[in-house]
Amino acid sequence: MRTSLRMGRCRGGIGFLNHLTMKSYHLDHLDYLETEAIHIMREVASEFERPAILFSGGKDSICLLRLAEKAFRPSDIPMPFLNVATGHEFPELLEFRDRRAKELGAKLIVRTVDEALEKGTAVQAAGQISRNQLQIPVLLGAIEEYRFDCCIGGARRDEEKARAKERFFSFRDSFGQWDPKNQRPEIWNLYNGRLNPGENMRVFPLSNWTEMDVWEYIKREKLEVPSIYFSHKRRCVRRGGQWVPDTELMPAKSNEEVKDLIVRVRTIGDIISTGCVESPASNCDDIIAEIAAARVTERGSRADDRVSEAAMEDRKKAGYF
Amino acid sequence: MSSLHSHPVDLLRFNTCGSVDDGKSTLIGRLLYDSKSLMEDQIEALERSADITGGGQINLANLTDGLRAEREQGITIDVAYRYFATPHRKFIIADTPGHVQYTRNMVTGASSANLSIILIDARQGVIEQSRRHAIIASLLRIPHLVVAINKMDLVDWSEERFLEIKTQFEEFLPRLDIKDVKFIPVSALNGDNIVTASAHTPWYPGPTLLGHLETVHIASDSNLSNFRFPVQWVNRPNNPTDQTLHDFRGLSGQIAGGIVKIGQKVTVLPSGFSSTVKQIWTLDGPLEEAFSPQSVTLVLDHDLDISRGDVIVDAEDLPGASSDLHAKICWMNPRPLTTGKQYLLKHTTQTVKAAVTAIEHKINISTLEKENGITELAMNDIGEIRLKTAKPLIYDGYATNRLTGSFILIESGTNATVAAGMLLPPTEIARPEYRDFAI
Numbered sequence: 001m002r003t004s005l006r007m008g009r010c011r012g013g014i015g016f017l018n019h020l021t022m023k024s025y026h027l028d029h030l031d032y033l034e035t036e037a038i039h040i041m042r043e044v045a046s047e048f049e050r051p052a053i054l055f056s057g058g059k060d061s062i063c064l065l066r067l068a069e070k071a072f073r074p075s076d077i078p079m080p081f082l083n084v085a086t087g088h089e090f091p092e093l094l095e096f097r098d099r100r101a102k103e104l105g106a107k108l109i110v111r112t113v114d115e116a117l118e119k120g121t122a123v124q125a126a127g128q129i130s131r132n133q134l135q136i137p138v139l140l141g142a143i144e145e146y147r148f149d150c151c152i153g154g155a156r157r158d159e160e161k162a163r164a165k166e167r168f169f170s171f172r173d174s175f176g177q178w179d180p181k182n183q184r185p186e187i188w189n190l191y192n193g194r195l196n197p198g199e200n201m202r203v204f205p206l207s208n209w210t211e212m213d214v215w216e217y218i219k220r221e222k223l224e225v226p227s228i229y230f231s232h233k234r235r236c237v238r239r240g241g242q243w244v245p246d247t248e249l250m251p252a253k254s255n256e257e258v259k260d261l262i263v264r265v266r267t268i269g270d271i272i273s274t275g276c277v278e279s280p281a282s283n284c285d286d287i288i289a290e291i292a293a294a295r296v297t298e299r300g301s302r303a304d305d306r307v308s309e310a311a312m313e314d315r316k317k318a319g320y321f
Numbered sequence: 322m323s324s325l326h327s328h329p330v331d332l333l334r335f336n337t338c339g340s341v342d343d344g345k346s347t348l349i350g351r352l353l354y355d356s357k358s359l360m361e362d363q364i365e366a367l368e369r370s371a372d373i374t375g376g377g378q379i380n381l382a383n384l385t386d387g388l389r390a391e392r393e394q395g396i397t398i399d400v401a402y403r404y405f406a407t408p409h410r411k412f413i414i415a416d417t418p419g420h421v422q423y424t425r426n427m428v429t430g431a432s433s434a435n436l437s438i439i440l441i442d443a444r445q446g447v448i449e450q451s452r453r454h455a456i457i458a459s460l461l462r463i464p465h466l467v468v469a470i471n472k473m474d475l476v477d478w479s480e481e482r483f484l485e486i487k488t489q490f491e492e493f494l495p496r497l498d499i500k501d502v503k504f505i506p507v508s509a510l511n512g513d514n515i516v517t518a519s520a521h522t523p524w525y526p527g528p529t530l531l532g533h534l535e536t537v538h539i540a541s542d543s544n545l546s547n548f549r550f551p552v553q554w555v556n557r558p559n560n561p562t563d564q565t566l567h568d569f570r571g572l573s574g575q576i577a578g579g580i581v582k583i584g585q586k587v588t589v590l591p592s593g594f595s596s597t598v599k600q601i602w603t604l605d606g607p608l609e610e611a612f613s614p615q616s617v618t619l620v621l622d623h624d625l626d627i628s629r630g631d632v633i634v635d636a637e638d639l640p641g642a643s644s645d646l647h648a649k650i651c652w653m654n655p656r657p658l659t660t661g662k663q664y665l666l667k668h669t670t671q672t673v674k675a676a677v678t679a680i681e682h683k684i685n686i687s688t689l690e691k692e693n694g695i696t697e698l699a700m701n702d703i704g705e706i707r708l709k710t711a712k713p714l715i716y717d718g719y720a721t722n723r724l725t726g727s728f729i730l731i732e733s734g735t736n737a738t739v740a741a742g743m744l745l746p747p748t749e750i751a752r753p754e755y756r757d758f759a760i
Contacts, residue, residue: 025580025612026540029332029411038616039575042553046629046670070604071573071616074566075558157402164401185429185653187741189575190667190729194736208413210404 030217034067037205039189040168041071044150044203045078047193051150051203055081055108057097058268059225060154060206063214065104066221067205080107082151084139086131087114088249088270096226111142129250130273140176143200150193150201158210168207174198211266212291219284231264231282242275330406333539336415336430338454339440344471348440348509348530349403349416355516356531358405400430409535424701425653427457428741432727435539436465438530443476443506447489453686455490459497460649460703460743462720464542466502469530474508478521496689498720501537505530543613544722548579548587548635551669551725552627556602556618571602571618572627577669577724578717579635581619582610586636589627590715590751595636596621614724630671632715632725634751640717640725641747646675646708649684649719650698654732654739657697658706664739666710668728674711675730681705705745718746 027035044051053068055061068077081101085094101108113134116122122137143151157164167183169191184192193201206214218225236243238257250272252258263276264287281287339345352358403414415430431437437458441451458466468490476482483506494502505514506522507530513519516531528536556571581587585598600620601608611617619633627633634640652658658677666675682691683704691705698704719726730740 024540025545026331027615029330031615032332035575035614035616039553039614042573042575042616043670046554072554072556073604074563074569074571074602075556076560158404161401164403184738185425185741187429187432187729187738188723188727189433190727192667192729192731192736192738194665194731196736208402208404210406210411212406213411 030213030220033206033209033213034070034217036189036208037067038071040191040203040205041068041152043191043193044152045072047191048150048201050146050148051079051152052082052109052146052148053077053079054083054151054153055097055101056083056154056268057093057100057226058154059214059218059229060156060209062100062223062225063206063209063217064152064154065100066217066223069104077104077106079152080109080146082109082111082142082146082148084135084142085110085112086135086270087112088131088272090226090228090245090265090268090271090274092226092228093268096224100224109142109146111138111145113138116141130270132270132273136176143176148200149195150203152203152205154206155204156206156209156211156214157204166204166207168204169193170202170204171195172200172202176200178202212288215284215288215291219288226268228265228268229287231262231280231286233260234263234276235259236261236263236276243278244273244275245271247271330408330410331539332411332413333436333534333537334413334415334434335436335438335534336417336427336434337438337440338417338427338431338457339471340442340448340450344442344509345416345440348438348469348471348507348515349414351509351512351515352414352531353403353405355512356405356407400426407531407535412534424453424457424651425741427454428461428651428653431458431461431463432723432741434461434463435542436467436534436537437463438467438469441468441470441486441490443470443472443482443486446486447493449687451490452493455493455497455499456684456686456689456703457651459499460651462498462723462743464501464539465537466499467530467533468502468504469509470504470506471509473506473513473521474511478506478519480522480524483525493689503527503533505533544578544724545612546579547638547640547717547722548581548585548633549577549613549640549717549722549725550574550581550619550633551577551671552629552631552633553670555628568624569620570624571620572633573616573618574670575616576611576613578613578722579638580610580612581617587621587633588636588639588751589621589625590632590634590640591642591713592625592627592631593751594623594625596623596625598622630669632669634715639751640715641749642713642715642751643747643749644710644713645678646710646714646716647681647705647745648708648728648742649703649705649745650730650740650742652698652700652702652704652740654737655700656732656739657699658702658740659697663733665731665733666708666714666728666742667731668714668716669725672731673714675708677706678709679707681707714744715751716744716747719743720746 053064113122113131116138121141122134155163157166165180167186171184172178235246236259237246237252246252246258261278264279264281265274265276268274281290337345401416405412417427417430439451439454470483470486487504506525507514513521514529518529551574552572553574556573558566558569581598583598587598588595598619599622601611602618602620660677660680663674663676665672680695682693683695683702685692717725726744728742729738732739
């Protein structure tokens with residue numbers, strides 16, 4: 001019999017101690033992933049001078065913030081939050097982002113693609129409408145502006161083939177580039193965070209988490225997520241084999257199919273290329289059941305990854321997250 | 322679909338090793354495919370690339386050979402991680418390359434594994450690569466080993482051939498430090514004995530590969546005997562909203578070994594101050610006890626001067642302490658290790674200067690013999706060295722504790738991680754200067 005001891009889930013308030021009936025001293029998978037991530041966050045706080053947490057308001061970065069609370073409370077979270085906004089966000093996401101940062105008493109820094117386009121530090125390619133690619137120069141600009149030496153992000157290895165090869169501590173040269181052939185070996189839990197001036201590190205505490213783990217964690221921790229993750233009514237337009245929100249940014253053309261649907265989003269990117277899946281899932285349990293039965297991966301609903309088989313690899317080499 | 326779930330289950334980490342063509346990526350592809358862990362779009366992408374490059378044949382290896390460079394070269398160039406789940410367990414696979422020049426990646430992928438799968442091509446039998454992988458698994462003290470004898474379809478499912486390879490491998494085993502070894506005859510390409518039992522092997526009574534992965538006992542893999550707590554971060558709130566936290570001085574870290582309880586007598590090393598555990602703080606409320614590898618924040622009875630790099634241990638069970646170290650290492654850098662050179666050594670939560678004072682010998686990975694009179698260790702060499710550190714390390718032998726017995730070497734300037742080290746058992750036990758001096 002394998003009984004996992006769930007130590008520490010005492011929600012009865014301070015002073016209440018678990019009475020332990022069965023002791024197996026063995027962590028279940030969520031506890032294991034959690035302790036691994038907390039350890040990484042504390043390493044970042046200890047070994048870097050100016051770290052930041054990338055917080056978009058999306059479900060993965062929501063988990064990051066809870067892990068930061070677990071790592072650093074009762075102290076303040078010792079690093080600001082940074083968001084690189086495309087200007088093509090779901091409004092629900094921005095509202096949630098600002099509110100959550102305030103609740104946690106953290107400093108939220110927002111840098112936008114619009115500003116960068118205006119200043120000319122980012123340039124839109126002809127015919128390019130999605131702004132996911134344009135986040136690269138904005139992120140690099142913010143890193144330079146604030147002299148961040150480390151950015152903690154919520155990327156997971158199960159999202160995409162190129163990400164499957166990422167380290168927890170992903171070294172970037174002074175141009176922000178990732179070189180998959182020249183990664184530092186990562187052995188045991190000994191992370192090498194040493195940098196020369198101008199270089200920086202991206203750190204991914206959720207590397208070993210899957211989409212299912214993220215939702216199980218959100219459920220276990222009772223975390224609030226933006227409402228668009230749950231079932232809602234939305235006018236959608238059929239593009240590239242999927243339903244995307246019908247927005248003023250890219251209105252439906254007369255030959256495009258438009259429908260009011262009951263949908264939710266699985267992954268959030270630029271609003272014009274974020275696929276909406278038809279779903280009645282209105283709470284965490286529904287979503288977990290839906291993922292368990294899903295036949296398409298999470299990133300299958302992002303048009304930017306479907307451009308070519310190496311789409312993500314190319315973006316990462318250029319400095320993308 | 323039965324492969325996912327949402328109840329607490331445990332997690333098995335394993336890595337796969339093999340040579341270039343013995344079907345590692347195919348094996349992983351097969352595990353994912355047959356355990357129904359693949360999604361429609363992944364299968365679609367497989368089919369797309371099959372039409373373009375594979376003459377219409379689905380190539381399961383394409384699932385894991387993710388980077389363009391390796392698709393072009395047809396080899397896996399780095400560690401790739403894969404995730405799948407069954408109703409019994411969650412799995413993390415580290416797919417590590419087998420060719421000689423990339424041993425460092427196997428060490429990377431295998432260091433935190435519970436189990437290693439070594440693939441052997443049934444036509445070739447045990448080759449130098451297989452021995453190297455077994456030695457690395459033994460050196461890293463991976464508790465469980467599976468020898469998957471693959472491509473059995475190409476040797477007509479011969480039991481005789483299976484037993485011959487098993488014997489070849491077993492001849493080598495007594496010299497290694499692996500307790501649990503399982504041999505399984507498989508065909509990754511056709512799926513025999515991967516997820517479902519093969520009709521071709523009536524002579525094999527054992528479990529399928531997945532069956533074994535789901536049931537192998539891993540609960541006792543981590544050290545629960547010797548309490549070790551390397552302090553990672555001092556937790557001292559600046560503006561606590563809660564006034565009761567005004568004097569809070571917590572020591573945050575991940576328990577690297579053993580169990581800690583409230584009221585337990587502890588010693589802080591290297592200073593040697595004694596205290597008792599007053600509180601085990603977590604965001605979810607205080608705990609009565611905690612165990613490795615949980616991350617917690619300890620509050621001690623005395624307000625001692627403690628910082629990152631210090632280690633809190635059971636007062637009755639002290640680790641070793643020395644600045645003269647003896648270790649096995651795997652060298653991972655194109656520039657060879659030479660004696661006299663200085664490196665940075667990261668061990669638990671501290672980084673100290675270290676000089677290599679001697680290379681004792683190199684281990685010949687084909688014969689396991691020690692080669693003496695060595696002046697340097699090259700990339701992918703495994704050997705035994707002596708080091709002198711600028712301050713004493715508080716440590717255990719790697720055989721006792723993977724976390725307090727391991728270190729990495731970092732080259733100053735390039736900041737490259739150049740070696741993975743495993744400490745031999747200490748000869749001197751920590752002798753705290755102020756052992757009897759409680760504040």
